[in-house]
Amino acid sequence: MDMTHTFFVYGTLRKNLRLHFNMTDMNAKYIAEGKLSNVSLYDVGTYPALCFDSSTGGDVVGELYGGDDGLLLRLDEVEGCYPNDPSNSLYRREELEICKEDGTKVMAWCYVFNQDVSSYPRIDSGNYKLYLTGIAMPHIFFVYGTLRKNLRLHFNMT
Secondary structure (H helix, E strand, C coil), rough: CCCCCEEEECCCCCCCCCCHHHHCCCEEEEEEEEEEEEEEEEEEECCCCEECCCCCCEEEEEEEEEECHHHHHHHHHCCCCCCCCCCCCCCCEEEEEEEEEEEEEEEEEEEEECCCCCCCCCCCCCCCCCCCHHHCCCCCCCCCCCCCCCCCHHHHHC
8 A cells, every 4th residue: 555645643643543544545554643742632522633832832642554545535524524625624624733642753644624713622731532431431439338238328329
């Protein structure tokens, strides 16, 4: 497979997240973990938005993949990126310098949100997977005394 392009994915295209099948369907080759600096990540609903932010920017973590022109076209479609019509694009595709986990740097295509994020919550960790874990984590209680199963007040725990 031709690995003409390198991609940095930080949201739903990452391993074990809901749109990762696009990477596997197009035979993308995993390269390494990576991070992009001086940017911010926002929760805009069912996906994250990466934006340049010099005032509060930090690091955003993600994964690097290699792929061909077919993957480039697929990801443009998934991200609502129209290179010939950027004003109507949800995301812009930009080639940015990504720091790999071993400290080396590589240029990779990255999708940058092309809309206003001022009304959305910032993902302070810069890690969408970690953020999802925090949202979806159930509360776990240690129960003792009369709240235990088959005892007088157990009905309060169901």
